[in-house]
Amino acid sequence: MLRNLLLTTTALALSLALAVPAMAEPVKIRLVSKDFATTNPDDVKHVERIEQALKAQGTDIDIELVDLPSSGYADALGVMLLSGDIPDLIYFQGGDAKMAEQGILEDLNPLIAQTTYLKEALYAHNVERLKNYPYLLYVFPPRGPQPVIRKDWLEKTGLAAPQTVDDYVALFKAIKDGDLDGDGQANTYGVTTAENTNELDSVFNQAFGVTSTWMQDAAGAWIHSRVSSQEKDKIAFYASLREQGLYDPEYVTTKWDLKEDKFYSGRVGVIFGSSMEVIDIYGGKMRQVAPDAELVLLAPPKGPGGQGLQATDVSKETRGFAVATTSEHKAEVMKLLDFMASPEGQMMDRMGFEGVQYTKEGDTYKVTDQISTWYARFMASANWTPPVEWKSQAAQESLKNIATYFKPDNAFVWPAEFAADLDATENVYRSWVYKFISGEASMDQWDQYVSEWQAAGGTRLTEYARTVLDPSN
Numbered sequence: 001m002l003r004n005l006l007l008t009t010t011a012l013a014l015s016l017a018l019a020v021p022a023m024a025e026p027v028k029i030r031l032v033s034k035d036f037a038t039t040n041p042d043d044v045k046h047v048e049r050i051e052q053a054l055k056a057q058g059t060d061i062d063i064e065l066v067d068l069p070s071s072g073y074a075d076a077l078g079v080m081l082l083s084g085d086i087p088d089l090i091y092f093q094g095g096d097a098k099m100a101e102q103g104i105l106e107d108l109n110p111l112i113a114q115t116t117y118l119k120e121a122l123y124a125h126n127v128e129r130l131k132n133y134p135y136l137l138y139v140f141p142p143r144g145p146q147p148v149i150r151k152d153w154l155e156k157t158g159l160a161a162p163q164t165v166d167d168y169v170a171l172f173k174a175i176k177d178g179d180l181d182g183d184g185q186a187n188t189y190g191v192t193t194a195e196n197t198n199e200l201d202s203v204f205n206q207a208f209g210v211t212s213t214w215m216q217d218a219a220g221a222w223i224h225s226r227v228s229s230q231e232k233d234k235i236a237f238y239a240s241l242r243e244q245g246l247y248d249p250e251y252v253t254t255k256w257d258l259k260e261d262k263f264y265s266g267r268v269g270v271i272f273g274s275s276m277e278v279i280d281i282y283g284g285k286m287r288q289v290a291p292d293a294e295l296v297l298l299a300p301p302k303g304p305g306g307q308g309l310q311a312t313d314v315s316k317e318t319r320g321f322a323v324a325t326t327s328e329h330k331a332e333v334m335k336l337l338d339f340m341a342s343p344e345g346q347m348m349d350r351m352g353f354e355g356v357q358y359t360k361e362g363d364t365y366k367v368t369d370q371i372s373t374w375y376a377r378f379m380a381s382a383n384w385t386p387p388v389e390w391k392s393q394a395a396q397e398s399l400k401n402i403a404t405y406f407k408p409d410n411a412f413v414w415p416a417e418f419a420a421d422l423d424a425t426e427n428v429y430r431s432w433v434y435k436f437i438s439g440e441a442s443m444d445q446w447d448q449y450v451s452e453w454q455a456a457g458g459t460r461l462t463e464y465a466r467t468v469l470d471p472s473n
């Protein structure tokens with residue numbers, strides 16, 4: 001009797017399962033990302049509408065967000081993956097190379113090639129980085145510092161926006177001598193940077209002919225740009241700026257927040273912003289002290305060696321999404337990514353929610369204040385334009401410049417055995433650059449610096465680089 005009942009129950013369960021194919025479970029995709037978690041109601045609503053939109057297109061997925069802390073994310077992710085818990089879609093912010101070596105990250109190139117929107121949404125640097133390292137995808141504009149000045153200050157100098165290196169010097173002088181903050185003293189530097197000269201390099205490298213990390217010397221041999229004659233000319237220029245009181249001599253102890261503070265308080269005329277968002281944050285903070293202030297973006301200058309923004313490292317993405325080789329649902333994961341790259345997905349991911357981050361009346365879109373804290377969880381397609389623009393003109397021009405002046409660098413990923421040489425040569429370079437700029441060392445001592453750099457590991461690095469770089473380039 002009991003046995004019969006069990007049989008009947010099993011048969012009933014089986015027949016029910018067979019009778020309702022329409023109730024098939026959606027495919028579960030597990031996603032782990034930073035600042036994208038079930039604890040944020042916006043994230044949950046965002047995921048739900050993405051699932052609905054995909055379902056309407058015939059792809060029924062259930063996206064499960066795996067919660068990891070924002071602070072210490074890379075470490076927490078590493079621990080989780082090494083324990084064998086490997087989600088389908090994984091956002092890395094470091095630690096990916098080890099996982100790629102273990103074979104758990106999928107080669108994304110063939111998967112992207114089969115997409116409709118995603119393959120068209122990549123930036124030039126994405127394409128180059130995927131060629132060199134096919135495991136990470138990060139569809140956002142490259143970051144690169146670009147200089148800004150208050151528009152009213154530029155107007156007060158009576159100068160046009162600088163076009164050449166000499167124009168920049170003239171502008172810095174006018175800032176220093178012009179008492180633009182009106183306190184009766186010539187106490188404003190032309191420019192400052194945070195902690196080192198990287199931000200200046202962003203616009204002056206190309207001007208002085210420092211075209212890439214590895215360059216060929218007069219004999220055609222590959223040398224590191226940091227020991228090149230072009231680099232020497234550039235450092236001599238930085239030193240002359242400091243000597244004339246145009247470059248803040250305390251740049252080396254100027255952290256990011258102090259750099260901004262010097263700008264808002266009128267102690268410096270020009271600083272660099274690393275992205276559209278950062279430039280608009282500078283503009284917003286400047287308006288807290290000068291309500292009508294507007295920022296102007298300054299273009300990279302023409303110089304004796306050329307013009308442009310510093311070459312972009314394309315050896316690999318430093319962060320981004322990976323697809324697990326262990327995933328049983330790669331096709332669905334790629335459908336999700338392709339949707340996020342599409343106009344419908346971009347509208348959601350870039351603009352937030354209608355009625356919250358933006359409003360729509362007829363065909364007219366307006367953003368609200370809430371847009372300033374919204375951020376894309378997946379990507380910012382290179383070929384998608386929002387229906388309303390809320391970024392400042394300076395910010396928009398910075399994005400245009402990044403596209404106009406894009407140049408892939410020839411830096412490559414170093415094997416781990418060179419880590420000590422890289423650290424040591426970096427330290428030698430930073431310390432000598434500071435000595436040259438401060439005047440503690442004279443430019444006549446350049447050869448002494450080069451010898452020290454070679455001895456600290458530069459010789460070994462160069463020997464290895466020559467085996468990697470194509471000698472015909």
Ligand SMILES: [Ca+2]
Nearest residue numbers: 179183185187
């Ligand atoms: Ca002053």
